[in-house]
Amino acid sequence: MNVPEYAAAQCTRATGAGVDPHEYRRVTDSLTSVADWGSSFQRIGQAYLERAEKAGSSVSAGEHLMTAARWFHLATLAPHAEAHRAAAEADHALSRALTVLEARARRVSGEGFTGWLRGPSDAPGTVVIVPGLDSAKEEFLDLASALLARGLAVFAMDGPGQGVLAATTALRPDYEQVVGRVVDALGVGRVGLVGLSLGGYFAARSAALEPRVAAIATVSGPFRLDWAELPPPVKDIMARRAGGADAARDFARHVDLTALAPRISAPLLVVDGGQDVIPGVTNGEPLARLAPHGTYLSVPHGDHLLGNARADWLPHLTDHIAHTLTGEPA
Structure with a gap:
C-alpha cells in the first residue's frame, strides 16, 4: 500500500x-x-x-x-x-x-493488564475500556471523556499483546480472565465494558463468562474471524501481536461468539459501521440478535471504529452504559 x-x-x-x-x-x-x-x-x-x-x-x-x-x-x-x-x-x-x-487518577496494574482509573471515587458505576488488535488505552481518550462527563469512573486499559504490554506479552483469547483480575483490582462489585474493534470480541466474551459485567457495548467488534479470508495486513498484525503466524491462526480460530452470545445476560449495545467491510470478519449483527438483551445500531456511512460518524453513536453508547449501570437517565 x-x-x-x-x-x-x-x-x-x-x-x-x-x-x-x-x-x-x-x-x-x-x-x-x-x-x-x-x-x-x-x-x-x-x-x-x-x-x-x-x-x-x-x-x-x-x-x-x-x-x-x-x-x-x-x-x-x-x-x-x-x-x-x-x-x-x-x-x-x-x-x-x-x-x-487529574490528581485523583491512579495507575492500576496486575497480571496481564495495566491502565489508569479516572473519575470520582464514589462514582455510581465503573466502566472498563477494552482496546483491540493494535489499539491501546491512548486511542480512546474521547470515549473516556464522554463517560467521565456522565459521572462514571473509567478504567482505560492495555491487556495482553496490547499497547505498552505488546513488547512483553501476547494476545490471548480468554480475556475474561484478565477482566476478572481487573475487577478484583478495582475493588468494585460490577463493571460496564466497552470493547472496540477486536476489543469487542474480548468484551463480549468477558460479558458471557464473567458474572460481574453488568453492561456492555461493542464498536466494530468481530462476531467471527475466518483466518483464510483475512487480508494479509491483518494477518501480519495478528502474527506480531500473538507471537507468530501459527499462534495467530490459533487465536483467530477462537474468535467465534456463536455459543457465547446467548450467555450474555447484561444489556448489550452493538455498534457497526455500514462501510466497515473487512474480508474474513463477520460484523456484530448476529451478536446483537443472539444475545438475550442485545440492541443493534448500524450507521450506514460509518467506517471501522466509526471515526467518521462519532455523533451518530458515541452519545448513544455512553448513555446506554450510564443508564444501565446507574438506572438513571444519562
Whole structure:
C-alpha cells in the first residue's frame, strides 16, 4: 500500500483518536514511504513533549502531553523497529498528563493488564475500556471523556499483546480472565465494558463468562474471524501481536461468539459501521440478535471504529452504559 492509500485508510481512526486533521494531513503528505510513518509520528509526539516543557500553565502542559500520547500511539500503527518504544512513549506521556491534570487518577496494574482509573471515587458505576488488535488505552481518550462527563469512573486499559504490554506479552483469547483480575483490582462489585474493534470480541466474551459485567457495548467488534479470508495486513498484525503466524491462526480460530452470545445476560449495545467491510470478519449483527438483551445500531456511512460518524453513536453508547449501570437517565 502506498502512502496516500495508507494515510487515507488511517485518517478517520487518527482523527477519531483526537489528533488535529490538518496536522495529520501535513504529516502524512510529507511522507514518501509508509516505512517513515513511525519515526515521523514520533517526531510530532516529541514536539508536543517540548511544548509541554515550555507551557505557561500546568493545564497547557497536561493538554500537550495528552496530544503527545495520541501521536506516539499512532506511530505504532505501521510496523517499524521502534514501535515498542513508541508505545512506551505513549504510555509515559499519558501518565505524565494525568498526573498533571487529574490528581485523583491512579495507575492500576496486575497480571496481564495495566491502565489508569479516572473519575470520582464514589462514582455510581465503573466502566472498563477494552482496546483491540493494535489499539491501546491512548486511542480512546474521547470515549473516556464522554463517560467521565456522565459521572462514571473509567478504567482505560492495555491487556495482553496490547499497547505498552505488546513488547512483553501476547494476545490471548480468554480475556475474561484478565477482566476478572481487573475487577478484583478495582475493588468494585460490577463493571460496564466497552470493547472496540477486536476489543469487542474480548468484551463480549468477558460479558458471557464473567458474572460481574453488568453492561456492555461493542464498536466494530468481530462476531467471527475466518483466518483464510483475512487480508494479509491483518494477518501480519495478528502474527506480531500473538507471537507468530501459527499462534495467530490459533487465536483467530477462537474468535467465534456463536455459543457465547446467548450467555450474555447484561444489556448489550452493538455498534457497526455500514462501510466497515473487512474480508474474513463477520460484523456484530448476529451478536446483537443472539444475545438475550442485545440492541443493534448500524450507521450506514460509518467506517471501522466509526471515526467518521462519532455523533451518530458515541452519545448513544455512553448513555446506554450510564443508564444501565446507574438506572438513571444519562
